[in-house]
Amino acid sequence: xxxxxxxxxxxxxxxxxxxxxxxxxxxxxxxxxxxxxxxxxxxxxxxxxxxxxxxxxxxxxxxxxxxxxxxxxxxxxxxxxxxxxxxxxxxxxxxxxxxxxxxxxxxxxxxxxxxxxxxxxxxxxxxxxxxxxxxxxxxxxxxxxxxxxxxxxxxxxxxxxxxxxxxxxxxxxxxxxxxxxxxxxxxxxxxxxxxxxxxxxxxxxxxxxxx
Numbered sequence: 095x096x097x098x099x100x101x102x103x104x105x106x107x108x109x110x111x112x113x114x115x116x117x118x119x120x121x122x123x124x125x126x127x128x129x130x131x132x133x134x135x136x137x138x139x140x141x142x143x144x145x146x147x148x149x150x151x152x153x154x155x156x157x158x159x160x161x162x163x164x165x166x167x168x169x170x171x172x173x174x175x176x177x178x179x180x181x182x183x184x185x186x187x188x189x190x191x192x193x194x195x196x197x198x199x200x201x202x203x204x205x206x207x208x209x210x211x212x213x214x215x216x217x218x219x220x221x222x223x224x225x226x227x228x229x230x231x232x233x234x235x236x237x238x239x240x241x242x243x244x245x246x247x248x249x250x251x252x253x254x255x256x257x258x259x260x261x262x263x264x265x266x267x268x269x270x271x272x273x274x275x276x277x278x279x280x281x282x283x284x285x286x287x288x289x290x291x292x293x294x295x296x297x298x299x300x301x302x303x304x305x
Contacts, residue, residue, distance in 0.1 A: 096243070096259050097166055099193040100206070100301040101125040101134065103215045108189045109147050111215055112137040112268065116146035127300035128152065128190075130166045131230060136220055136239050137187040139272060150186075150222055150237040151229055154179075164229075168221065169243045169257060171280055179221045180276050187268055188218035188241050192294060192301045195254040205253045206295040209263070213294065213301070218242075219260040219271050219282055247285035249292070261286040 101108075105122040108114070119135050128134045133149045140146050153164025157175045168176055178184070191213035192206045209216055218241035226235045242260040250258040260283050262268050271279050295301050 096193045096195060096241075097130055098204075098299070099128050099190045099218075100213075101128060101189055102191045102213060102302065103189070105135070105147060107215060108135065108137070112145065112147070112187055112189070112217075114145045114147045116140070116144050118146055118148045120149075124302070126302035131164055134239075135189060136222060137189065137217075137272075138185070138222060139183060141183075145272075148237070150239045152239060154221075154223065154238050154240045155225055155227070164238075166240055167243045167257070167259070168240050171242065171283065176221075179223050180279070182273050182279075184221050184223060185271055185279065186220040186222045186239055187262065187272065188220040188239065189215055190218060191215060193218075193259060194299075194301070195250060195258075197253050198255055203297055204295075204299060205293050206298075206301045207250065207291045208294045208301075209291065211292075211294055217262040217268060219262055219279075242283050244283050245285055247291070248288040249286075249290075253293075258285060260284070261290065263290070 102124045130153045136150050153166050156165045192208035194204050196202045220239050220241040222239040225238050229236050243257040246258040
């Protein structure tokens, strides 16, 4: 499962491509290594209907029977635990320029996947929710996000055979994910085309290369 990704494009580019009219992220630096339980930007539709770029913490609270670690990747969307967060108002786009998978067999080596060596921007299909509790030593209300996964395509499978993130690259797919019916949105939960991704780096725990 993807538990590390990178975002090295500017917030202006993220807002422009997502058609976000409001930016609540402040001064957003490049993020070459985004790990679970850290803050990262997402694009969502706010209560007033305005599409905005906002910071949220990566990882949903787990189902009671799973344990205590935040859940970063969601695959079983038929589960009653996840269904309430699949409505349009709880969906979001998670911007990134590359994501990391460790190979299944030892020795463990990181492999970074991107659309090309130039690391153009693309999106994970995410969900978000408010949650009250303690995260990273901070008590109060938090906004949390996770993203959907699916079976791996033929590019990812040799490295990680269990799953890959649901990837969105077209305007139509992004609009469907943010505003479409649950049925239309979940139709996007499928492997990316085999030729969409390439391995752009190996052996490092961050991907700081940007055009």
